[in-house]
Amino acid sequence: MKASTLGASGTVRFDFNGTTFVCNTPCGLTMTVMRRAFEDLVAEAMAAPVEGWDFSWLNGRATEERPSWGYQRLMSQRLAAASAALDIHTGGGEVLAGVDKFPPTMAATESWPPNAALATRRLHPRGVVVVAAPDAPPLPFADEAFDLVVSRHPIAVWWDEIARLLRPGGTYLAQHPGPATVSELVEHVIGPQPQLWAQFELSAQGAQARAAGLQIVDMRMERLTAEFFDIGAVVYFLRKLIWTVPDFTAEPYYGRLRHLHERIEAEGRFVTHPTRVLVEARKPDRRS
Numbered sequence: 001m002k003a004s005t006l007g008a009s010g011t012v013r014f015d016f017n018g019t020t021f022v023c024n025t026p027c028g029l030t031m032t033v034m035r036r037a038f039e040d041l042v043a044e045a046m047a048a049p050v051e052g053w054d055f056s057w058l059n060g061r062a063t064e065e066r067p068s069w070g071y072q073r074l075m076s077q078r079l080a081a082a083s084a085a086l087d088i089h090t091g092g093g094e095v096l097a098g099v100d101k102f103p104p105t106m107a108a109t110e111s112w113p114p115n116a117a118l119a120t121r122r123l124h125p126r127g128v129v130v131v132a133a134p135d136a137p138p139l140p141f142a143d144e145a146f147d148l149v150v151s152r153h154p155i156a157v158w159w160d161e162i163a164r165l166l167r168p169g170g171t172y173l174a175q176h177p178g179p180a181t182v183s184e185l186v187e188h189v190i191g192p193q194p195q196l197w198a199q200f201e202l203s204a205q206g207a208q209a210r211a212a213g214l215q216i217v218d219m220r221m222e223r224l225t226a227e228f229f230d231i232g233a234v235v236y237f238l239r240k241l242i243w244t245v246p247d248f249t250a251e252p253y254y255g256r257l258r259h260l261h262e263r264i265e266a267e268g269r270f271v272t273h274p275t276r277v278l279v280e281a282r283k284p285d286r287r288s
């Protein structure tokens with residue numbers, strides 16, 4: 001343990017197990033946890049499990065605003081009225097499990113084995129068939145198998161496959177990542193990404209949907225706020241959302257992460273802006 005006295009007030013600062021404490025003397029009764037060492041925060045975040053889609057590890061360490069449209073509520077309403085539905089990229093099934101009433105046929109796909117196992121445990125008791133499918137089309141379902149396809153935060157959107165799976169008159173309802181999502185964070189770590197941002201522009205997403213033969217019923221974007229209060233929270237987030245900085249692991253980015261750590265220490269937080277797009281697309285009826 002290292003200790004040092006700072007200032008005339010008799011404040012004592014010491015490091016213990018990577019955490020810096022400050023004791024306000026002369027009474028010596030007030031002990032405040034000031035900050036934890038960069039290495040300790042990064043090591044803890046690198047060791048944390050990241051399976052599933054539960055973000056409670058970040059409680060008190062980060063915040064993320066949600067879009068005003070309430071995707072889970074919209075999805076629940078649509079599922080209650082559907083006869084056969086599919087959730088693509090269900091993750092650990094957390095969002096789908098929040099639905100009150102499933103249609104008579106409800107399937108979900110998941111490509112990452114740890115999440116497929118979690119989703120199976122969570123959703124099979126509710127009568128949802130979870131299919132561990134590769135992370136590329138085609139999915140193992142017949143043409144026109146579903147009247148509703150849903151997806152929240154898919155890593156890639158397979159428009160042609162969605163069009164193939166929908167019955168004429170069927171609906172695709174989804175919440176996609178938007179243009180320049182968390183760009184401040186991504187660009188801090190890996191620099192400018194203009195081509196990546198362009199792929200998520202609404203005009204690009206709409207053009208891809210139309211090229212697959214779907215009609216856009218609704219497409220809108222919200223720019224939200226996310227805050228990180230320590231570098232461990234940033235590292236955990238980047239490990240969990242692996243596509244944010246492809247193949248992320250902390251070591252190659254130590255310099256950039258340390259810079260961000262110092263910024264958070266100085267400013268109290270790091271603010272970035274997730275963008276989300278609500279998409280409703282329709283497969284035309286045969287006669288229209």
Ligand SMILES: C[S@@+](CC[C@H](N)C(=O)[O-])C[C@H]1O[C@@H](n2cnc3c(N)ncnc32)[C@H](O)[C@@H]1O
Pocket residue numbers: 053088089090091092094095110111112115151152153154155239240241242
């Ligand atoms: C952003 S997740 C969304 C999951 C779910 N739809 C939701 O909104 O909670 C999209 C996909 O990324 C996958 N994924 C998450 N972490 C992964 C990892 N470390 N490696 C590979 N795929 C991962 C998920 O399993 C899921 O299929």
